Amino acid sequence: MYPEKANRMLIVKQVMILVSKISLILLIVLSGLIISVNKFFPNFVDKYKIVFENILYPVTEIFGSAEKSVDGAAHAVGNILYANTIAGQKKELERENYKARLELYLMQQEMAALKKKLNFIPQYSNNFYTARIVSRTPGPIVNAAYIKSPDIDKIEKDNVVLNEDGLVGQIESISGGIASVIMLTDKRSSIPVKSKNFGKRAILVGTGGNYPRLDYITSTNKLSVGEEILTSGDGGIFPADIPVGYVKDMDKGQVTIETYVDWSALDYVFILK
Amino acid sequence: MYLFLNKFYQLVPIVLSSLLILISAANDGTLIHYSFSPAIAAICVFYWVFTYPDLIGSLTVFFVGLISDVVFIQPLGMDSFALLVAYLLTSNQREDVIKYGFFVVWGFFAYFLFIFFAVKMMISYIYLSDIFFDFDIIVQYMFTFLIYPVVHRLLGLIRFKKIISLRI
Numbered sequence A: 001m002y003p004e005k006a007n008r009m010l011i012v013k014q015v016m017i018l019v020s021k022i023s024l025i026l027l028i029v030l031s032g033l034i035i036s037v038n039k040f041f042p043n044f045v046d047k048y049k050i051v052f053e054n055i056l057y058p059v060t061e062i063f064g065s066a067e068k069s070v071d072g073a074a075h076a077v078g079n080i081l082y083a084n085t086i087a088g089q090k091k092e093l094e095r096e097n098y099k100a101r102l103e104l105y106l107m108q109q110e111m112a113a114l115k116k117k118l119n120f121i122p123q124y125s126n127n128f129y130t131a132r133i134v135s136r137t138p139g140p141i142v143n144a145a146y147i148k149s150p151d152i153d154k155i156e157k158d159n160v161v162l163n164e165d166g167l168v169g170q171i172e173s174i175s176g177g178i179a180s181v182i183m184l185t186d187k188r189s190s191i192p193v194k195s196k197n198f199g200k201r202a203i204l205v206g207t208g209g210n211y212p213r214l215d216y217i218t219s220t221n222k223l224s225v226g227e228e229i230l231t232s233g234d235g236g237i238f239p240a241d242i243p244v245g246y247v248k249d250m251d252k253g254q255v256t257i258e259t260y261v262d263w264s265a266l267d268y269v270f271i272l273k
Numbered sequence B: 001m002y003l004f005l006n007k008f009y010q011l012v013p014i015v016l017s018s019l020l021i022l023i024s025a026a027n028d029g030t031l032i033h034y035s036f037s038p039a040i041a042a043i044c045v046f047y048w049v050f051t052y053p054d055l056i057g058s059l060t061v062f063f064v065g066l067i068s069d070v071v072f073i074q075p076l077g078m079d080s081f082a083l084l085v086a087y088l089l090t091s092n093q094r095e096d097v098i099k100y101g102f103f104v105v106w107g108f109f110a111y112f113l114f115i116f117f118a119v120k121m122m123i124s125y126i127y128l129s130d131i132f133f134d135f136d137i138i139v140q141y142m143f144t145f146l147i148y149p150v151v152h153r154l155l156g157l158i159r160f161k162k163i164i165s166l167r168i
Helices: A003-040 A042-081 A083-118 B002-025 B040-051 B058-071 B078-098 B102-128 B135-156
Strands: A128-138 A143-148 A160-162 A167-175 A178-183 A190-195 A201-205 A213-215 A228-231 A243-251 A254-259 A268-272
Touching: A003 A042, A003 B058, A003 B078, A003 B102, A190 A243, B002 B040, B002 B058, B040 B058, B040 B078, B040 B102, B040 B135, B058 B078, B078 B102, B102 B135
Parallel strands: none
Antiparallel strands: A128 A143, A128 A268, A143 A178, A160 A167, A160 A268, A167 A178, A190 A201, A190 A228, A201 A213, A213 A254, A228 A243, A243 A254
16 A cells, blocks of 8 residues: 555544544533433423434334233233133122212212302312323333323323322323323422321422332421321312322331332323313 | 445444334333343443444434433433443443453443443432432342343344445
8 A cells, every 4th residue: 555545544544533532522412411401491302302202102002012912911811711710700890880880870969969069169170081001111210101092182291190099190291192101209200298187298209219208398296107198289280189198108207108009000090181 | 235235234233222122111110120121222332332333333322322211201311421421431442351252341341331320320310409329220230231141142143244344
């Protein structure tokens, strides 16, 4: 090789290395900027995040349904093995279901009459929508989920998400046909709550694990293990008196909460508007 | 033809990494506890950097991180920042490490993973104003470290014998 050509190649190589190093630094800065914008201007990032989510969502759903199929197949095999028992249980459940529906009807009638007498002002709106959880990412840093609902266009950011057991979390963002939910165990979650018996106010903060904790609690004197925790309604986002969980442990002023929601069996949720 | 193959091969890391991230996200914590789901983005990036460095650049690392952030519903930029920092601090030591064989590379992966998790914890501290260090993180770190040889072996089934590097 001619010395001139070799020199030229060496210079090009050095320039390429320099460009690659600069681009790496620039990308680190860009990632840092994205994090900062995400923190301080979440609505701005959401617009672009939605594009990504819409591309990835169908694939996520395929893998999610594959996992559910494996789970379903295992259940199906189990069900075949216990077919007789299931048939017996079905009849019993049908009887219980009929009884429960009758009781519900009578209670609704009674409640309507009482509300009329009291001129009751409702604190919950009647607008709630059902949604299915299509993908979840429970982990030490985030506890969030994607949900799908036919009424997705009626759901808004910060709407309350709950199931039959209690509070689940709140809507973070909505795109195309899906919405992301921040669970109350997520580190980003903070919910105003109160104790049921003494109305002691606190903020329920997600820890990333299964047990959120109470922050900003003035004193734990009147609080005891097993005390029920409800939403306080302060701040106006979460309606009051939604069951959250109960005090699991009180150690050195740190109060941990056992949630009513069973995080391992979360399939369907309601969105309260 | 070779030019086309090169272009195709350079897409392989991002496509395979995305696929593995999506598979890993299918575990919603009901089948296996979430601590036992490895940080697959970190495994993929480390594998490509140490096995086929010509196929992976900082832009690929950035996009793998972004995909991981979106799939795992994390604050956007968290994984890409952590991966890029780990990539910056380890990629130039590749030549020194790789000559000692697989076990040293695996040991070095622990260092890469440590940087990745440490940066993530740091971002989490800044982002959430709270330290999230707990036992689950250690379990996830250990599990990711232990599962690396399996993923390495699986990804190793893909051979690029005809590749011609476009880089000088």
